[in-house]
Amino acid sequence: SSELTQDPAVSVALGQTVRITCQGDSLRRYYASWYQQKPGQAPVPVLYGKDNRPSGVPDRFSGSKSGNTASLTITGTQAEDEADYYCNSRDISGYFLVFGGGTKLTVL
C-alpha cells in the first residue's frame, strides 16, 4: 500500500505521555517524518529519521519505528502541543512521498 494511516484524534491529560502512530507498508523500509500544524499556520517539522529533532524542537518529542508502524511520543505533554500531527514518508515504491491523514491531538 502507498498509504499511511493515522488515528484521526487522540487526547492526553496535561503533563502525561501520548503516542501518535502512523502505519504503512513503506515504513518497513523508510523512516517517517512528523509535522505539527496549529490552526492557521504552516506545518513545522518535529521529528525525522530514526529519532532526530530539528533545531528548536523540545526534547519531549521523540520517535521510534517497529515493523510497519512509526510512532511520535510526547513526554510531559504541554498545552502548546495541542495541534494536528502528520506523518510523511516515501511510498512503497520509494519514488513518491505520501502524508498520513493526520491526528488531532487534544490536551485535556
Add this chain to the structure above:
Amino acid sequence: EVHLVQSGAEVKKPGESLKISCKTSGYRFTEYWIGWIRQMPGKGLEWMGIIYPGDSDMRYRPSFQGQVTMSADNAITTAYLQWDSLKASDTAMYYCARLEGDGYNSDYFHYWGQGTLVAVPS
C-alpha cells in the same frame, strides 16, 4: 538563513490559469528538492510532487499528473506551481517546502513557505 516566501492569495474563476511562486533564499537553490503540498479546507496535507532545480527532475503524485505543472527558475531561485484551467476543487492552501535528508530512507521537509491560498468560487 533559509527562507521560502510564497506569493499572495489568489481568487480566480473556473477555467482561468494561475501560476503561484515560492521564492527561496539562503541556500544553493539547485541542490535541494522543492516539494508542493496541498491542504484543502478543513482537510489534511497531500503531497503533490517534487522538483529538483539542479536538473529539473520532477515527480508528480499520479492524481496530480496532468492537472498542475511544476517549474523552477534557477536565475531567481524561485519555484512555481501552475494550472492551465482551474476548477472549484482546486480551492486550497498550497505550501512549498524544501526536502532534506539522506536521499534514501530519511527525508523530511525542513523549511516551509507560509502558504498561498487559492480560491476558485464555483
